[in-house]
Amino acid sequence: MFQGFDFMRGLGTVINVALLIFGGLCGLLFGKKLNERIKDTLLSVNAVAIMMLAVGGVMQNMLSLSDGKLSTGGTVMMIVSLTLGGLIGEIININALVNKFGEWLRIKSHSTGDDSFVSAFVSASCTVCIGAMAVIGSINDGVSGDCSVLIAKAILDAVIICVMTASQGKGCIFSAVPVAIFQGVITIIAVFAGGFMTDLALSYLSYVGNVLIFCVGLNLIRKKQIRVANLLPSLAIAVAWGFVAPLI
Numbered sequence: 001m002f003q004g005f006d007f008m009r010g011l012g013t014v015i016n017v018a019l020l021i022f023g024g025l026c027g028l029l030f031g032k033k034l035n036e037r038i039k040d041t042l043l044s045v046n047a048v049a050i051m052m053l054a055v056g057g058v059m060q061n062m063l064s065l066s067d068g069k070l071s072t073g074g075t076v077m078m079i080v081s082l083t084l085g086g087l088i089g090e091i092i093n094i095n096a097l098v099n100k101f102g103e104w105l106r107i108k109s110h111s112t113g114d115d116s117f118v119s120a121f122v123s124a125s126c127t128v129c130i131g132a133m134a135v136i137g138s139i140n141d142g143v144s145g146d147c148s149v150l151i152a153k154a155i156l157d158a159v160i161i162c163v164m165t166a167s168q169g170k171g172c173i174f175s176a177v178p179v180a181i182f183q184g185v186i187t188i189i190a191v192f193a194g195g196f197m198t199d200l201a202l203s204y205l206s207y208v209g210n211v212l213i214f215c216v217g218l219n220l221i222r223k224k225q226i227r228v229a230n231l232l233p234s235l236a237i238a239v240a241w242g243f244v245a246p247l248i
Contacts, residue, residue, distance in 0.1 A: 009191055012137055012147025013183040016154040017176045020128065023158030024173030027165030034166060043167035043220055046160070050127060050217035057131075057210030061203050074207055077241050081208050085234025095229040098122055105174050120171030124164050125178045126216045126228045128157045130235070132206035138183045139197055142190025150183070201242030208238040 031039065062072050089095070102118035111117045128134075133156075137149030157179075165172040190196070197205075212234065215226045 009142055009145055010184065010187050011145075012141040012150030012154075013180060013187060015147065016150050016157060016183065017180045019154040019158040020161050020176045020179060021173060023160070023162040024165045024170070024176070027162035028170050028173065030162070031166035031169070039167045042163055046163045046167060047217045047220035050160070050220070051214050054210040054214035054217060057206055058214070061207035061210070074204065077204055077238060077245075078208055078211065081204075081234040081237040081241060082211065082231060085208075085237050086231050088233040089227070089230030092233075093230065094232055095122075095227040098125070098229040102171070102174075105177070106171070109170075109174065111170065114169055114171065116169050117171035120164070120168035121174050122229065123168065123216055123220060124161060124172035124175035127160060127164070127213060128175050129178050129182050130212050130216075130228075130232075131209045132202055134179075134183055135186060135197070135205060136202060138186035139190045141183075142187040197239070198242060198246075200245065201239045204238040204242040205235055208234050 034042070062074060062078075063070050064073055065071075099118055099122065102121040105121060106112060106114065106117040109117075131153075133149055133153040137147070137153055140146045140149055161172050161175065212228055212231055215228045215231070219225050219228065
């Protein structure tokens, strides 16, 4: 709807953060009126919805039609990116750093009595930060001032965070902080570096990013948790693969 209009650089991220907070506040007010049984159902269906969206994104990048037949591609890239990225992430232990940041936010927001604050913050942050829309939208915003992708993402994020906040608590609202940092940094880089991402690199980013989003949805409905934050280096490896592959 807003495609083709030139706005102030960075406006897309501002709108995204604002709608995310608005959605979270609506979920917080809405969630207070719900009992635990309803919250559990909302959490479960939200997890399924996140996983289905992720599956759709993976299939879009994995499958291609050739001579009337479906074929798969990029599986080696995905496996190597996830394996090597997971190894790097575990050595650094990014998950512990994210949890520490979540604990700091819990203290600063006077939410020390909320035991689910950190897990809600981590789950929500991974859901709304990881993905091609965040990267592509921020690049478009920085290069040309076109924030149409980020506005579309902002609307989706508002709905997702509204439901997640209603079921998990106000920790989800603070996912606005990493969104502002992540998208803001990419936008600033794009302003000076231009359209530096190739189509293949973006495709691989979306591919692996949706796998991580699927893991986030899986974490919402099972006890044994996948440390998704420790898999974040996989995104950088996937992007690097997209740049190097055409040269081999």
